[in-house]
Amino acid sequence: MHRFLLHRALLPDGWHDDVLVAVDAQGRITAVTPAAPEAGAERIAGIVLPGLPNLHSHAFQRAMAGLAEAAGPGADSFWTWRETMYRFAGRLTPADIEAIAAQLYAEMLQAGYTAVAEFHYVHHQPDGRPYDDPAELSWRVLAAAEAAGIGLTHLPVLYRHGGFGGREPQPRQRRFLHDSDAYARLLDKLVPAFAGRADRRLGIAPHSLRAVSPDLLRAALAAIDGIDAAAPVHIHIAEQIAEVEECLGATGRRPVDWLLDQGVVNDRWCLVHATHLTAGETARLAASGAVAGLCPTTEANLGDGLFPAVEFLAAGGRIGIGSDSHVSVDAAEELRLLEYGQRLTRRGRSLLADGPGRSTGRRLFDAACRGGAQALGLQCGAIAAGCRADFVRLDDEAATLAGAGGDAVLDAWIFAGQPVSPIRDVWAGGRHVVENGRHVRAGEFAARYRQTLRRLAEQ
Ligand code: NGQ
Numbered sequence: 466m467h468r469f470l471l472h473r474a475l476l477p478d479g480w481h482d483d484v485l486v487a488v489d490a491q492g493r494i495t496a497v498t499p500a501a502p503e504a505g506a507e508r509i510a511g512i513v514l515p516g517l518p519n520l521h522s523h524a525f526q527r528a529m530a531g532l533a534e535a536a537g538p539g540a541d542s543f544w545t546w547r548e549t550m551y552r553f554a555g556r557l558t559p560a561d562i563e564a565i566a567a568q569l570y571a572e573m574l575q576a577g578y579t580a581v582a583e584f585h586y587v588h589h590q591p592d593g594r595p596y597d598d599p600a601e602l603s604w605r606v607l608a609a610a611e612a613a614g615i616g617l618t619h620l621p622v623l624y625r626h627g628g629f630g631g632r633e634p635q636p637r638q639r640r641f642l643h644d645s646d647a648y649a650r651l652l653d654k655l656v657p658a659f660a661g662r663a664d665r666r667l668g669i670a671p672h673s674l675r676a677v678s679p680d681l682l683r684a685a686l687a688a689i690d691g692i693d694a695a696a697p698v699h700i701h702i703a704e705q706i707a708e709v710e711e712c713l714g715a716t717g718r719r720p721v722d723w724l725l726d727q728g729v730v731n732d733r734w735c736l737v738h739a740t741h742l743t744a745g746e747t748a749r750l751a752a753s754g755a756v757a758g759l760c761p762t763t764e765a766n767l768g769d770g771l772f773p774a775v776e777f778l779a780a781g782g783r784i785g786i787g788s789d790s791h792v793s794v795d796a797a798e799e800l801r802l803l804e805y806g807q808r809l810t811r812r813g814r815s816l817l818a819d820g821p822g823r824s825t826g827r828r829l830f831d832a833a834c835r836g837g838a839q840a841l842g843l844q845c846g847a848i849a850a851g852c853r854a855d856f857v858r859l860d861d862e863a864a865t866l867a868g869a870g871g872d873a874v875l876d877a878w879i880f881a882g883q884p885v886s887p888i889r890d891v892w893a894g895g896r897h898v899v900e901n902g903r904h905v906r907a908g909e910f911a912a913r914y915r916q917t918l919r920r921l922a923e924q
Pocket residue numbers: 523547673701704738763767789790
């Protein structure tokens with residue numbers, strides 16, 4: 466049992482001073498008592514926020530961020546970027562994947578993300594044969610998360626087809642593929658690594674309606690239900706207009722309508738990139754209780770389109786944020802861009818705030834904490850009993866925070882873009898993993914990461 470005394474902290478019911486937080490040996494909060502100055506506890510000065518869950522990551526893509534920005538021959542698009550990404554993914558070794566993930570997860574912690582949902586789809590050797598241990602690459606991701614100290618919801622991806630109507634996959638997709646039996650075996654193999662762990666959860670990710678047939682979707686749900694009937698289920702749903710049109714052609718329904726028609730979507734689901742929605746789909750998705758997984762910087766980078774956040778939140782919809790392809794690893798930037806996308810198209814301001822006089826930053830931060838924790842299926846995202854002890858300490862001496870109190874701190878962090886992040890320290894599961902802005906193993910991870918990227922660049 467360890468006790469922290471937070472000088473000023475954001476609790477579920479708002480800001481409090483001198484918050485005494487008791488944490489057990491598993492890194493879980495057992496009690497939170499505001500206004501309880503106590504001499505024996507470890508003091509955390511400054512301003513403490515709960516850590517944010519990052520609900521969508523493809524860790525290996527961090528190593529190609531910025532390397533797909535030169536227009537190739539013909540029009541560059543999501544689909545040509547995807548070809549570049551496939552070529553990149555095709556060359557990675559297990560050690561590369563672990564090195565990239567460790568560096569990324571340390572960067573996430575430095576940015577205030579204390580747990581991540583890893584949508585993990587590179588499973589096999591470059592020629593498509595499984596590794597001797599078919600879960601090899603899952604173990605690499607788990608090892609990286611463990612080394613960095615980030616909470617992890619591991620989502621092995623089911624991928625079988627190259628498009629709607631059961632199209633055969635392309636050769637470049639062969640590292641991703643499973644049939645339903647092999648996929649169920651992979652899940653079974655992973656289960657023991659999650660037993661009794663407060664900082665990990667196993668879920669599933671049918672990749673998209675393009676990659677998984679209706680039968681396979683049902684088989685994946687049956688497989689995970691046999692293990693954990695409340696486990697998270699994530700899917701890429703409606704990111705590009707072309708996939709909406711293909712879905713309409715193949716099924717007569719748009720992707721979100723089609724999925725909701727199956728009668729399976731509830732609050733264990735996260736629909737990633739529910740970008741293209743009709744008004745009817747927006748209302749239905751909000752009513753389903755599922756989380757809309759938004760990845761603003763990646764969606765901007767890939768030219769996806771804009772999610773109707775104003776309407777979705779007005780309908781009571783739940784949202785969370787993910788850094789997806791990791792063109793940015795910065796929670797403040799994701800939240801800012803989410804709001805700015807709405808401002809630019811609607812020519813208004815403070816569009817996602819909760820009402821007149823309410824802070825936009827607070828609304829965005831609270832929604833992302835709550836929706837992110839739901840999507841990860843982990844008790845996290847709040848400084849509250851039962852949650853993981855994930856604390857993000859902002860330096861109240863940072864120039865951009867000067868004079869800001871209460872919710873204005875969140876507005877300043879998110880909307881006063883700063884060359885130096887005000888995040889100074891981070892505790893994840895009660896462990897002090899970021900000190901003075903740097904992950905405690907940053908040097909070691911960065912050296913291995915640089916070596917990996919140089920070797921990949923020379924190949
Ligand atoms: C992915 N990324 O799985 O990495 C996808 C691209 C696809 C995003 N959708 C591949 N942002 O959707 O087919």
